[in-house]
Amino acid sequence: MAARGHDTKERILKEAQALVLKRGFSATSLDNIIQAAGVTKGAFFHHFKSKDDLARQLIERFAELDFALFEEWDRRADALSDDPYQALILFLKLFEEWLDNLRQPFAGCLFAVYVYESNLFEPEVNAYVKKSLEHWQQFYERKFAAIIAERPPKLEVSAAELAESIVAILEGAFILARSGEKPDLIARQSRLFRGYVKLLFDEDTRSRDAVA
Amino acid sequence: MAARGHDTKERILKEAQALVLKRGFSATSLDNIIQAAGVTKGAFFHHFKSKDDLARQLIERFAELDFALFEEWDRRADALSDDPYQALILFLKLFEEWLDNLRQPFAGCLFAVYVYESNLFEPEVNAYVKKSLEHWQQFYERKFAAIIAERPPKLEVSAAELAESIVAILEGAFILARSGEKPDLIARQSRLFRGYVKLLFDEDTRSRDAVA
DNA sequence: CTATATATACAAACCGGTTGGTATGTTGTC
DNA sequence: GACAACATACCAACCGGTTTGTATATATAG
Structure with a gap:
């Protein structure tokens, strides 16, 4: 059947x-x-048909499940706020909420595994990993670009750099969380990044700065 | 012989x-x-005496060479400025300079490799990796603690969180740099983090009267 | 409804090659 | 000649992958 x-x-x-x-x-x-x-x-x-085939299907499945989650949070965040800045903050909060509610600690990112064993895989698999990481990054980049278009950041930073940064932070956090057996590390670093974004874009911390 | x-x-x-x-x-x-x-x-x-023994000696050598570099940058940065904030900025710049001068693109972090294959190694090897990553983190934590003691950060952040953040950013940057074949990504993210630190602590972006 | 044909979804045994590891040399140096 | 520093030959276990076989579902023709 x-x-x-x-x-x-x-x-x-x-x-x-x-x-x-x-x-x-x-x-x-x-x-x-x-x-x-x-x-x-x-x-x-x-x-x-082979272990290589498993590798391919495994990473494709991982990417699809991953981006499905992303798009769900994206929809929910966009529904909650029209402001690009607030939508990004909400998006990150949804991600953190998901992390907090995970029963077993976050296992890690299959992309990272594949990157560090990249010589094992067929070029097309590595290309798929690269494309997926870039797709992930572009997802954030669009959000930052929308924010920057509305309010100039306090420092000269590009949307691409910021997107690269959050992806890097999360990939690194996965590693540290695993090694140190600190499942809350990932959400903590996401929150810290939110603080950074707040410093860059939030009007509250600007006016407070002028007063201080 | x-x-x-x-x-x-x-x-x-x-x-x-x-x-x-x-x-x-x-x-x-x-x-x-x-x-x-x-x-x-x-x-x-x-x-x-075994492949496990090679794994142990390999990671110990990596950690020693790594921390030797760190301590050299640390000495040079401390020699250039008494201000903890400036010393950290200089430290990061020395790191970036080292990255820029590398002939072949940065290969990656052996700690991360071991973390993602951790089930292969003896518990003591994993413990050594964990200890090394924490040591790395504590190195930064001391620097941030010294800065925070002198100037309160603009947002409520702990020295430990910030240390965790830069280590995570770098680990993640190694992955993205490898996958995307973008050797300059690591230094770029280090610079972005410097911008973050500047926003948090630098008097230029705040009022100038606090420190005298 | 039934008989036949065919495709799907597995199971079990097996294969050549590679693996980490060992046992036994040989060589150079003090 | 004793000992460190290798080289050579080899083994048992394991690897990804293949082969062969079978139970079952489905489509089709009479």
Whole structure:
């Protein structure tokens, strides 16, 4: 049945992602994956033509789920405020709320895993990772561009730089959170970045500055 | 001869680090390493009792070289200014200068590689990575604490948060720089962080009367 | 409704090659 | 000749991938 097949494939992808985030891609053997998913090698190679194929489908699935979350927060944030600045702040808050409500601590970013093992993958997979990270960045860049168009920032910064910054902060935070076993680190750094954005754009801190 | 032995071991460590930064730890086989270093398996196992032992010595060497650079910049920055704020700015500039002068683009951070393959390593190796990242962070934290003690920041931020932030930014920047093949991204983000610090602490952007 | 044909979704055994690791040399130096 | 510093030969385990086989669902023709 088609449904049964889809379930099996989805289970393989889910377990594979968990294992790859834990141990890296090359350290995760197909035997590990099929054991975790409770299937045989035949089942695996029915759904994936190679381990490279798994890598490709794994990262595509990750990116799709990732951007789906992003777009949901984006819609909700835009619905809550017309002001681009407030919408960005709300967007980040929704992200932080999601992080806080995660049961198991955030496992990590598959993009980062792939970047640090990039020599393992086919060029098109690396290109997909690059494209996804840039897509992520451009998502933020549009938001910052809209803000800058309305209110000039207090320092000379470009929308691209700011977008690059939040993505870098989050990628780095994933690493620190994992190593230090500090699941709250990611949301904390997101909040700190919000403070930075506030300093750059918020009128309250400008007028307060004039008084102080 | 001891010198000859030390050279061989150092060559193995150097080539191993380059390979591990390129492909990850588990994807780097001992055969790859001994071929790159131009030695035999016997030579390798004379200097390292196992691949785990190589992992340990590799990360310890990385941390030592890393912190040696840090301490040099620290000394030079402290020599150039007594003001903790100026010293931090100078420190970051020295770091950026080092990045700009690197011949080959920055390869990446071995700590991050180990974090994302942490299930491969013995607990003590992971603990060492954790300790090193924290040490790195505390290095910055002391600097921010000294600044905050002199001038209150414009937003309510702790020295620990700020230290966490710059480390996260750099770790994330390494990833983005690698994926996007943008070697200048790291220094750019360091400069952006300097802008943030300036907004937080610099008197130019505030009133000038507080410090006398 | 049924018989046949075909595709899907797996399972189990197996293969050649590679892995980390070892056992046993050989060489150069003090 | 003792010991460090290697080289060579080799092993057992494991790797990604293949092969072969089977149960089941679906489409089609009579």
